[in-house]
Structure formats: structure tokens, C-alpha cells
Amino acid sequence: xxxxxxxxxxxxxxxxxxxxxxxxxxxxxxxxxxxxxxxxxxxxxxxxxxxxxxxxxxxxxxxxxxxxxxxxxxxxxxxxxxxxxxxxxxxxxxxxxxxxxxxxxxxxxxxxxxxxxxxxxxxxxxxxxxxxxxxxxxxxxxxxxxxxxxxxxxxxxxxxxxxxxxxxxxxxxxxxxxxxxxxxxxxxxxxxxxxxxxxxxxxxxxxxxxxxxxxxxxxxxxxxxxxxxxxxxxxxxxxxxxxxxxxxxxxxxxxxxxxxxxxxxxx
Numbered sequence: 001x002x003x004x005x006x007x008x009x010x011x012x013x014x015x016x017x018x019x020x021x022x023x024x025x026x027x028x029x030x031x032x033x034x035x036x037x038x039x040x041x042x043x044x045x046x047x048x049x050x051x052x053x054x055x056x057x058x059x060x061x062x063x064x065x066x067x068x069x070x071x072x073x074x075x076x077x078x079x080x081x082x083x084x085x086x087x088x089x090x091x092x093x094x095x096x097x098x099x100x101x102x103x104x105x106x107x108x109x110x111x112x113x114x115x116x117x118x119x120x121x122x123x124x125x126x127x128x129x130x131x132x133x134x135x136x137x138x139x140x141x142x143x144x145x146x147x148x149x150x151x152x153x154x155x156x157x158x159x160x161x162x163x164x165x166x167x168x169x170x171x172x173x174x175x176x177x178x179x180x181x182x183x184x185x186x187x188x189x190x191x192x193x194x195x196x197x198x199x200x201x202x203x204x205x206x207x208x209x210x211x212x213x214x215x216x217x218x219x220x221x222x223x224x225x226x227x228x229x230x231x232x233x234x235x236x237x238x239x240x241x242x243x244x245x246x247x248x249x250x251x252x253x254x255x256x257x258x259x260x261x262x263x264x265x266x267x
């Protein structure tokens with residue numbers, strides 16, 4: 001019996017093959033990933049958010065015994081508030097992407113018609129959004145504890161997303177570039193410790209080389225912007241410059257995280 005009688009199997013496969021679904025656009029895919037990650041965070045991250053907030057408030061209570069007020073008090077409160085962002089957006093996101101890579105979760109995302117930037121930005125945005133309640137509670141508690149004005153705390157509406165973007169991009173990059181899940185967890189912990197030591201302690205108390213390292217930390221500029229708003233008459237031009245630098249660092253860190261995601265997904 002000839003191949004013509006049986007029919008050409010290759011031809012039948014080509015005729016019956018279903019076309020692939022079109023690749024999702026960035027914004028709808030970003031929204032879907034963001035909602036999924038935020039829903040997941042509500043269930044599994046609430047206890048950790050409580051720990052992060054309690055930790056920051058505890059640090060301020062301890063520092064209250066050695067800091068009376070002035071610029072040092074403003075630095076302590078601002079650094080403690082942004083530390084909540086570092087704990088969640090940097091530390092936990094590094095652990096999440098490290099676990100995702102080690103457990104094969106990246107293979108699942110790679111099979112979906114979702115742009116890599118949507119995965120990174122959606123997860124980073126969800127983790128950064130999750131820090132808002134703890135950051136507000138910490139900033140208000142610190143302001144009352146140190147007698148700082150509350151009138152300009154609306155600046156948190158800019159500080160949290162910009163610092164969150166910068167720290168979340170760094171955390172995602174650390175988790176995706178680390179060769180092992182344990183190393184991703186370690187790097188996330190070290191990054192949070194750096195945010196603690198370099199963000200909470202007043203800048204003029206740090207030695208020169210450590211002060212330079214502080215300038216390289218993405219959250220530093222969010223801390224500086226928030227601390228300046230506790231002045232009786234803030235210099236809003238300088239505050240805006242700090243926020244602009246923080247935003248630029250966030251764009252760079254998220255771009256690096258997106259590149260790291262593409263690199264890890266094809267391996």
C-alpha cells in the first residue's frame with residue numbers, strides 16, 4: 001500500500017495543528033501577574049510583614065535611649081520606615097525568586113506567552129505594595145516617639161513605590177543570579193542587614209568607606225528624602241532630587257532583574 005493511499009502523516013499534522021496563542025501585551029500581563037502575586041502575598045506574607053514592622057519599631061525604641069532628637073532622630077525614623085520595604089521587597093523577593101529558580105517555577109513561566117518584564121515587574125510591584133501598611137505604621141510610630149512632625153508623611157506615597165522598586169529589583173536580581181537557593185537567601189539577608197546598618201544609623205556617624213557604601217545602597221535616597229521632610233521647612237528641591245535618583249536606580253535595578261530572569265529562564 002502506497003503512502004498516497006494511507007495519506008501523508010506530515011501533511012495531516014500540519015493541516016491539523018492549532019496556531020499558537022499570540023503573545024500577551026505587557027500591561028495586561030503585568031496586571032495579571034501583579035494580582036496573582038498580591039493575592040498570594042496576602043495569604044503567606046502577613047506574618048512576615050508583622051515581623052518586619054515589629055522589628056523596625058523595636059529598633060526605634062532601642063535608639064530612643066541614645067538619640068534625643070534633631071537630625072539623628074530624623075535619620076532613625078526614616079531608616080526604620082524604609083527598612084520595612086527592604087525586609088519584604090529585597091529579602092523576601094530574593095528568597096522567592098531563588099526558590100522559583102530552584103524548584104523549576106521559571107520553566108512554568110517560560111511556557112506562558114508572558115513577557116519577562118511582566119513577571120519581574122508584577123512580582124516586584126506586589127511585594128512593594130505589600131509593605132505600605134507596615135511602612136506607614138512605622139513612620140507614624142517613630143514620629144510620635146521622637147516628637148517629629150506628621151504633616152509631611154504624605155511623601156510616603158512617593159518614597160514607598162520608588163524605594164520598593166529599587167529594592168525589589170535588587171532582590172529579584174540576587175535571587176535569579178544566585179546559583180543556589182541557599183545563596184539567594186543569604187544574599188537577601190545580607191542586603192537587608194546592609195539596609196539596616198546603613199539606613200538607620202545617622203550618616204555622620206559612619207566612617208568614610210562605609211559612608212561610600214551607603215551611597216551605593218538603593219534605599220539610601222528614599223531614606224534621605226523622607227528624613228528631609230521632618231525638617232520644619234523642607235527643601236523640596238533636594239527632596240525631589242533624592243526621589244529622582246531613587247527612581248532612576250529603580251529603573252536600572254528592574255532592568256537588571258529582567259535581564260537576569262531571561263538569563264535564568266533559558267538555562
